[in-house]
Amino acid sequence: MMEFNNFLSAYYPDTSYGGDRLYRDMVDQAILVDHLGYRGVTIPEHHLINILLVPDPLQMAVKVAAVTRHVEVVTSVSVLPLHDMRIFAGQAIQADILCEGRLVLGVGRGAFAYELARMGKPISESRERFDESLNLLLELFSKEEVGWQGKYYNFEPITVMPRPVRPIQIMLAALIPEAIEASVKRGFHIQTTPLNATLEKMKEQTGAFIRGKESLGDAGKHLRLALSRVCCVAKSDADARAKLELAYDYYGRFHNVFTGPGIVEKGAIRHLPLNQTMEEFKSSIIICTASEMLDRLKEYESLGVDDFIMNVNIGHGAEEAQECIHRFAADVMPHFNTTRKAA
DSSP states (O other): OOEEEEEOOOOOSSTTSOHHHHHHHHHHHHHHHHHHTOSEEEEOOOOSSSSSOOSOHHHHHHHHHHHOSSOEEEESOEEGGGSOHHHHHHHHHHHHHHTTTOEEEEEEOOOOHHHHHHTTOOGGGHHHHHHHHHHHHHHHHHOSSEEEESSSOEEEEEOOSSOOSSOOEEEEEOOSHHHHHHHHHTTOEEEEOOTTOOHHHHHHHHHHHHHHHHHTGGGGTTOOEEEEEEEEEOSSHHHHHHHHHHHHHHHHHHHHHHTSOOOEETTEEOOOOOSSOHHHHHHHSEEEOHHHHHHHHHHHHHHTOSEEEEEOOSSSOHHHHHHHHHHHHHHTGGGSOOSOOOO
């Protein structure tokens, strides 16, 4: 059974639009998907740039939980190397309490070299920083009077307050198959994405999750794989072509700060050409009419994806984004068995 989730991805191509309107749009999307029967929403963390612009996902999570009734609220992801775990642990516990158990704490090492460098946490250190931060975070959640002697933390015993009222669900972000499999074997839910890579890349990622889960036997049956992609249900073939152009521009900016040189001017990422033709790009994301989308998503379900995270925020207006969310709920979701139905 594959469930569906909407990415509150806060894309901000026109920086004159205003943060107040940007976040109102994201909250409105959360209210809409709660009403339409989606399982959840995901919330990114990024700084200094106009893609995925949510500097504080826990704050947004609490807001979303306050205006919705059912949806799971997932951070996608909280970037642990940017935070002091002694502070972050308490913030996450507080957010879980205020979200009344609907929070899933997605965590990761960070992906944008531009952002990490300007925060004084270079990406070359991010793996080590993340590993130590995650291990410390788990200790602070589960134990009182935790002391630590490591490479990045060194302190006398402390107790984070308040204490958790329930185990906090943790979901790890990983892209590399080996990292996915190893993280599953540690007992973590997984978030991943092939970005705009091929279906074969996605099969490697899902295969790694399945291997890790099966190795745990009954202890791993509850673990979930969440996979995100740019995804819009188009009204027609012509509408799909127009949306592909928007997504192509979006990824030209995304890869500028993900794998590229990081050319940013007053917070706005410059578009750079992709190393893909439009036809190659079209096959690697999901922008199409409902009939084609059903065929493609049924394959995702067969590969073992538990939660499909759709990103409709590719540069069109707020009204069109909501229409895409409506079309997906009306024309795609009824063909899948899900735990929730529209209100």
